[in-house]
Amino acid sequence: xxxxxxxxxxxxxxxxxxxxxxxxxxxxxxxxxxxxxxxxxxxxxxxxxxxxxxxxxxxxxxxxxxxxxxxxxxxxxxxxxxxxxxxxxxxxxxxxxxxxxxxxxxxxxxxxxxxxxxxxxxxxxxxxxxxxxxxxxxxxxxxxxxxxxxxxxxxxxxxxxxxxxxxxxxxxxxxxxxxxxxxxxxxxxxxxxxxxxxxxxxxxxxxxxxxxxxxxxxxxxxxxxxxxxxxxxxxxxxxxxxxxxxxxxxxxxxxxxxxxxxxxxxxxxxxxxxxxxxxxxxxxxxxxxxxxxxxxxxxxxxxxxxxxxxxxxxxx
Numbered sequence: 406x407x408x409x410x411x412x413x414x415x416x417x418x419x420x421x422x423x424x425x426x427x428x429x430x431x432x433x434x435x436x437x438x439x440x441x442x443x444x445x446x447x448x449x450x451x452x453x454x455x456x457x458x459x460x461x462x463x464x465x466x467x468x469x470x471x472x473x474x475x476x477x478x479x480x481x482x483x484x485x486x487x488x489x490x491x492x493x494x495x496x497x498x499x500x501x502x503x504x505x506x507x508x509x510x511x512x513x514x515x516x517x518x519x520x521x522x523x524x525x526x527x528x529x530x531x532x533x534x535x536x537x538x539x540x541x542x543x544x545x546x547x548x549x550x551x552x553x554x555x556x557x558x559x560x561x562x563x564x565x566x567x568x569x570x571x572x573x574x575x576x577x578x579x580x581x582x583x584x585x586x587x588x589x590x591x592x593x594x595x596x597x598x599x600x601x602x603x604x605x606x607x608x609x610x611x612x613x614x615x616x617x618x619x620x621x622x623x624x625x626x627x628x629x630x631x632x633x634x635x636x637x638x639x640x641x642x643x644x645x646x647x648x649x650x651x652x653x654x655x656x657x658x659x660x661x662x663x664x665x666x667x668x669x670x671x672x673x674x675x676x677x678x679x680x681x682x683x684x685x686x687x688x689x690x691x692x693x694x695x696x697x698x699x700x701x702x703x704x705x706x707x708x709x710x711x712x713x714x715x716x717x718x719x720x721x
Contacts, residue, residue, distance in 0.1 A: 414714060415707040417693075418700040426693035432504040432717025433497055433692050435625050435648035435681035437545070437574075439476055441493030441507055447686055450488060451479055458687040462657050464606065465576055471687065486513050487526045493685075494530055498537045500691045504718060505538055508545030508572045511558040524565045544568040548581035548602065555588055563592050570598035572625060577603060577611045582618050589619045598622050600648075604629030606659045607667075612636050616645065623648055628659065628667040630676075637674050646716065647676055650683035651699060652690040669704045672713070679717040680710075 410429045417425030448455040458471050480486065490509060497505045509527065517523045531540045544562040546555065550573075562568055571592045573585055582601075589599055601619055604612035605626040612630045615621060616639060627647035630636045640647070649671075655663040671678055680695045682688065690698065696714065699705050705713070 411711050414696075414711055418697060418707050418710060421697060421701070423693055423697065426696060427499065427501045429501050429693075429714070430503045430718065431501050431692050431696075431714055432506075432679065433500075433502045433681055434504070434506040434623070434646075434679055434717050435650055435683055436493070436497070436505065436507040437684050438493045438507040438509045439480075439489050439513075440472065440684040440686040441682075442489070442496045442686060444686055444689065446492055446496070447476075450492075451475075455479075460656065462687075464657055464659070468657060468684075468687065469575065476686070480513075480516060483517055483522060483526065486516055486523070487530070490527065491530050491533075494534050494538060494540055496685060496691070498534065500693050502692060503538055504541065504720070506541045506543050506570055508543040508574070509568075510545045511562045512546070512550075512554065514558045514561065520561050520565075524567045527567050541569045542567055543570040543572055543600070544597075545572045545574060547575040548573045548578060548585065549576055550581075552584060555584075559588060560591070563588075563595050563597065568597060570600055572600040572602065574602040574625065577605065577608065577615075579611075579614055582611075582615050586618055589621070593620070600625055603627060605654070605657075607632065609633040609636050613639065616640070616643065621645065626650065626654065626659070628654060628671070631667040631670050631674075637671075637676065640676055641674075644677075646679060647671060648679045648681050650681045650688075651695055652688045653683035656688055663698075664702050664704070666699075666702075666704060668699070672705070672709065677716055678713060680713055681717075 414429040527542050599621040600623045601615045601621045602625040603615035607629040609629045609632045613636050623646045625648050649668050651666050654660040682691050
């Protein structure tokens with residue numbers, strides 16, 4: 406990795422210069438494709454009728470309500486899906502992202518009469534921007550997805566060969582993790598990297614259950630692990646990466662005080678972390694902005710943030 410980029414990155418932090426930060430190579434490994442663009446872009450596509458997300462939300466429930474009312478209701482056909490995926494990729498390129506792992510919900514297949522058209526759209530976008538970004542499609546689903554829908558929509562996505570990783574998100578439930586076990590094993594057998602949302606709202610036991618039951622490679626958020634030395638050791642023993650999203654955690658109420666975000670303590674305990682945007686449409690903060698936020702808050706210094714930046718560029 407270029408020493409020139411390290412210098413530019415540190416200068417950008419010290420100067421509060423987003424333009425410099427966006428010129429530096431970064432990875433984004435916790436991102437949701439249907440909400441991965443700026444509100445201005447989304448609102449233009451929506452004909453100027455979209456409503457901005459609240460500046461503070463009451464957890465995943467209110468998050469899901471916004472997505473249902475402002476995003477999902479506007480998706481009517483294959484072209485809409487293609488637009489949302491492509492705009493997420495374009496936004497990442499603008500922010501200096503060179504590796505993009507963004508989840509595309511398996512239920513998007515409902516908008517296609519031919520499943521193969523869905524997979525072709527993703528492949529075409531990947532190929533279109535290959536000179537600018539390593540777009541690694543990730544198949545996603547809610548943790549509470551029914552077995553019927555997992556069979557109907559998730560399995561074809563796993564078998565398509567288009568997706569390189571898998572993630573499940575939303576309300577954390579022990580029953581949901583249990584139901585996903587056989588599907589995660591199947592995804593592993595097909596060569597996909599395994600991710601899971603767990604411990605977003607400081608519930609340490611969910612992190613342990615997800616890790617032990619699903620044998621994941623990475624945990625999305627995972628900040629609840631900070632309260633348990635056992636789970637910290639488990640994460641380190643299995644070399645699991647935590648992909649944290651500071652603004653998301655604060656806005657959704659998972660963290661009461663952004664100045665005390667658990668990322669600092671996780672880092673100090675030797676956990677490998679990355680910094681990500683989660684849902685740009687809702688939280689209005691790209692990866693470069695997240696790095697600058699952590700620096701301005703005094704949570705990390707330039708060297709530490711550069712180390713974290715490089716963590717996201719190491720393919721696992």
